Amino acid sequence: MHELGITQSIVDAVLDAVEEPTIKCVHLEVGRLSGVVPDAIRFCFELVADGTRLASARLDITEPAGRGECRSCGLEIDMEDLITRCACGSVDIAVLAGQELRIKTVEVG
Amino acid sequence: MCGTCGCADEESKTIVLEQQVLAKNDGLADANRNWLQTRGIAMINLMSSPGSGKTSLLARTAREFDAAPLAAVEGDQETGLDAARLRDSGCPVVQINTGTGCHLDATMLADGLRALRPPHHSVLFVENVGNLVCPALFDLGEQARVVLASVTEGADKPLKYPHMFRAADLVLLNKIDLLPHVDFDVAGFIDAASMANPGVRVQRLSVTTGEGITEWYDWLGEQAHA
Ligand SMILES: Nc1nc2c(ncn2[C@@H]2O[C@H](COP(=O)(O)OP(=O)(O)OP(=O)(O)O)[C@@H](O)[C@H]2O)c(=O)[nH]1
Ligand SMILES: [Zn+2]
Ligand SMILES: [Zn+2]
Ligand SMILES: [Zn+2]
Numbered sequence: 001m002h003e004l005g006i007t008q009s010i011v012d013a014v015l016d017a018v019e020e021p022t023i024k025c026v027h028l029e030v031g032r033l034s035g036v037v038p039d040a041i042r043f044c045f046e047l048v049a050d051g052t053r054l055a056s057a058r059l060d061i062t063e064p065a066g067r068g069e070c071r072s073c074g075l076e077i078d079m080e081d082l083i084t085r086c087a088c089g090s091v092d093i094a095v096l097a098g099q100e101l102r103i104k105t106v107e108v109g
Numbered sequence: 110m111c112g113t114c115g116c117a118d119e120e121s122k123t124i125v126l127e128q129q130v131l132a133k134n135d136g137l138a139d140a141n142r143n144w145l146q147t148r149g150i151a152m153i154n155l156m157s158s159p160g161s162g163k164t165s166l167l168a169r170t171a172r173e174f175d176a177a178p179l180a181a182v183e184g185d186q187e188t189g190l191d192a193a194r195l196r197d198s199g200c201p202v203v204q205i206n207t208g209t210g211c212h213l214d215a216t217m218l219a220d221g222l223r224a225l226r227p228p229h230h231s232v233l234f235v236e237n238v239g240n241l242v243c244p245a246l247f248d249l250g251e252q253a254r255v256v257l258a259s260v261t262e263g264a265d266k267p268l269k270y271p272h273m274f275r276a277a278d279l280v281l282l283n284k285i286d287l288l289p290h291v292d293f294d295v296a297g298f299i300d301a302a303s304m305a306n307p308g309v310r311v312q313r314l315s316v317t318t319g320e321g322i323t324e325w326y327d328w329l330g331e332q333a334h335a
Contacts, residue, residue, distance in 0.1 A: 002211055002243025009130050017126055025116035028130075035246060035272040060114035082271040083304050092307040101130045109121030
């Protein structure tokens with residue numbers, strides 16, 4: 001389960017960046033094409049945050065949808081999956097959105 | 110103020126980070142990459158499901174490839190068996206036990222480089238943990254990524270693990286000596302790989318019989334002198 005490693009990276013990054021004693025909420029962006037499962041992060045978060053300044057923090061995750069641009073015909077399309085076929089038949093799609101794996105903001109106080 | 114989840118109240122303050130989750134790993138991977146580049150070392154990150162033949166390929170390569178010196182970093186969840194097998198074939202190896210971790214990261218690799226001190230102008234293999242999911246997410250600082258699949262796995266592997274195949278610079282299809290005995294659709298596999306990664310090079314290989322091994326050494330030679 002790689003979400004454990006990802007969650008550890010999230011907790012470490014927040015603890016490095018924020019000095020405040022109590023962190024109330026962490027806002028994440030986990031794109032639908034990122035290969036990372038938000039529920040698994042939620043599950044791991046309690047475990048990893050335990051005993052740190054993040055112990056009582058909430059996790060708020062938004063999941064940007066996948067968008068791509070066809071390298072053959074230039075059409076912009078929705079991507080449900082990393083492998084998506086354009087209407088023109090091509091599968092050579094440049095991903096524009098949906099691969100986010102980003103810490104947006106942190107709520108302290 | 111937090112508008113999305115209602116977590117904010119009067120006493121709270123929002124700190125904007127806008128930071129990649131893997132920023133720290135990516136930074137360390139870049140440092141590894143620079144370290145390797147200044148020494149002319151070509152690092153190849155080898156990834157596959159468990160048992161596709163990574164260690165066998167490296168052991169054979171260590172015996173036969175002579176265009177550059179070789180060294181290896183072995184990522185294993187528990188044992189040092191793979192490292193011992195490689196050492197027997199004359200290749201300097203360090204073993205990194207990842208414990209419960211299912212992938213190597215750039216920090217572990219930096220430790221491995223310090224312990225191994227690979228020679229200048231060598232080819233350095235990293236045998237990643239056998240798993241097609243998370244090694245794809247963690248940059249180690251490698252020059253190229255090789256994904257190894259074998260004909261005893263499903264031909265639809267690239268569709269099931271598109272992140273891994275998308276990240277590959279080279280796909281090797283190993284154990285083709287077994288094709289007469291297994292029901293494996295080679296053309297379907299190549300199609301699937303090129304759906305996940307249009308234009309990717311797919312090479313057939315049998316580490317056991319040596320079929321396709323020359324093409325592998327050619328590719329490796331190009332990497333060594335890139
Ligand atoms: N028939 C056949 N067997 C092979 C070939 N290459 C490897 N094997 C066998 O496949 C098994 C697994 O090979 P390994 O080299 O240990 O695979 P690995 O990817 O290093 O395995 P892990 O480190 O456990 O993930 C061994 O029994 C090998 O002998 C091949 O080309 N043909
Ligand atoms: Zn992992
Ligand atoms: Zn198109
Ligand atoms: Zn192995």
